[in-house]
Structures are given as structure tokens and as C-alpha cells.
């Protein structure tokens with residue numbers, strides 16, 4: 175693989191040359207590498223405490239996100255914007271991890287080269303597991319979708335309990351779903367785990383900024399005694415910190431729309447997410463966000479109608 179030829183020399187170039195391009199976005203390219211070798215000398219913020227994962231993370235697999243130079247911006251402005259966005263992304267990830275949100279470990283940041291190196295999360299996106307396909311794939315039609323309810327409603331958190339195996343149609347070829355089903359995990363449980371993960375995130379005052387089911391990964395946690403998998407939130411490139419219920423409500427609304435556009439019967443699924451979110455946040459914090467969420471939805475509907 176070759177890196178962008180307009181990138182000024184930086185050690186990042188060495189890794190980019192060897193990485194496999196897995197996603198090309200408007201702002202960044204994402205590469206996958208077996209490891210960071212030789213280890214970078216620039217900045218290596220990783221420490222055992224920066225990961226909140228309950229599993230043993232794969233220390234070898236690495237994701238490199240390269241915010242390539244934008245020709246349409248003045249070079250000085252471009253360098254400074256790229257650098258501040260990268261640093262902010264790394265800080266958000268570190269802050270989230272510090273407060274127990276499961277996110278990829280930040281292995282390395284080269285802000286001048288526009289690169290951030292992250293632990294590669296082995297697993298499946300929530301989108302894939304729910305049958306939304308990989309990003310860009312055709313969506314499932316409503317009638318193709320079968321209701322799958324394997325998990326018996328639990329007590330408070332919904333975490334730390336196993337599903338009771340029941341009948342359920344599994345979409346063929348969906349490896350993640352088959353694995354979860356084999357572990358007795360159903361959709362309700364998955365929705366509750368997502369809600370809990372979002373509550374944890376928002377309790378840190380971080381707003382993700384781009385919550386979609388593609389930006390949530392499911393990683394199995396074979397060593398965990400409490401839960402066979404965890405939700406790993408990825409892509410903090412648009413994250414920010416916030417104080418107002420409105421900000422949290424918009425984050426939730428973005429995810430609600432993502433559910434609606436990619437998953438049949440999304441209302442029921444998303445209700446499960448919100449229920450767990452509310453529980454995780456606590457009544458006092460949830461109420462004002464709930465009010466704002468209703469307002470945001472109304473505005474969204476109005477916009478849809480007026481264009």
C-alpha cells in the first residue's frame with residue numbers, strides 16, 4: 175500500500191506503506207497492520223491502565239487512521255486542524271477508557287503526520303450482527319427479518335447474566351450473530367449492553383458525535399465471568415465534551431436515526447437501548463435528556479417534512 179504522496183515525511187509513512195487500506199473516508203483513510211514494528215518513538219501513550227477492556231486485548235493488531243492533507247485548505251490551517259482533531263480524538267479515547275468505557279487503546283499519535291494508531295478490535299460491528307450488513311451493503315428487507323428473542327428480561331443492569339436459549343432465526347453467514355447465539359445472547363441483551371455502554375460514555379461528559387451501529391463493535395470476552403462479550407465504541411473523530419442535556423439527546427437521536435435506516439423493527443430495538451441507557455444514567459440525569467430527545471425528534475420530523 176502506498177501512503178499519500180503529499181504527506182510530509184514522518185515515521186507514519188513507514189507504517190502507512192505497509193498497512194492494508196480498509197476504509198477510505200472523506201476525512202481519513204483507515205489501515206490495518208499486524209503490529210507497530212519497529213515501535214514508534216514519537217508518542218506512545220499506551221499503558222495498561224488506559225484500557226478498560228475486560229478481555230485480553232490483541233496487542234498485535236493495529237489500526238492506523240490517517241487524516242490525510244486536504245488540498246482545499248490552506249496548508250497551515252490544514253496542519254493545525256488535523257493536529258488538533260487527532261489530539262482531541264486521542265484525549266477522548268483516553269478519557270473514556272479512564273472512566274471504564276470500553277474503547278480501543280490508543281497506541282500512538284503522530285499529530286504532524288496526521289496519524290493515530292489504535293488497538294485493533296477483533297469482532298463484528300453491531301450493524302453486521304443485527305443484519306444491517308457491512309457498511310455500504312444492501313439493507314435487509316423487513317419481511318426477511320425474523321424476530322429473535324433469546325434473552326429473558328433481567329433485573330436491573332441486564333449485564334452479567336446469560337440468555338436462556340430459545341428459538342430464533344439466524345441470518346445465514348452472520349458469523350457474529352451465530353457466535354452470540356451460541357453463547358446464549360439475544361438481541362434484548364445486546365440492546366441493553368449498548369444502552370449501558372452509552373450511559374457510561376455520557377457520564378464522562380463525552381459526546382461521541384457520530385453514533386452509528388457501525389461505530390460499535392462486539393468483542394467476545396472468553397475470560398470474563400460476568401458477560402461473554404463487550405461493546406467497544408470506536409471512531410471518536412467527531413467527539414466533544416458537553417454539559418447540556420440537548421447535546422446528549424442529539425447523540426442519542428443520531429443513533430436512533432442510524433437504527434431506523436439500517437435495521438428493520440428498529441423502534442423496538444432502540445427502545446431497549448434507551449431503557450438501559452436511562453437505567454445507567456439514573457433518573458435525575460435521564461429526565462432532562464428524555465425531554466430534550468422528544469424535542470429533537472420533533473425538530474427532526476419537521477425537517478424531514480419540509481426538507
Ligand code: AMP
Pocket residue numbers: 196197199202204237239278292293294295296388389408409410
Ligand atoms: P472510522 O473512520 O474510525 O469510523 O473507521 C472506519 C472503519 O474502520 C470502522 O467502521 C471499522 O470497520 C474499522 N475500524 C476503525 N477503528 C477500528 C478498531 N480500533 N478496530 C477495528 N476496526 C476498526
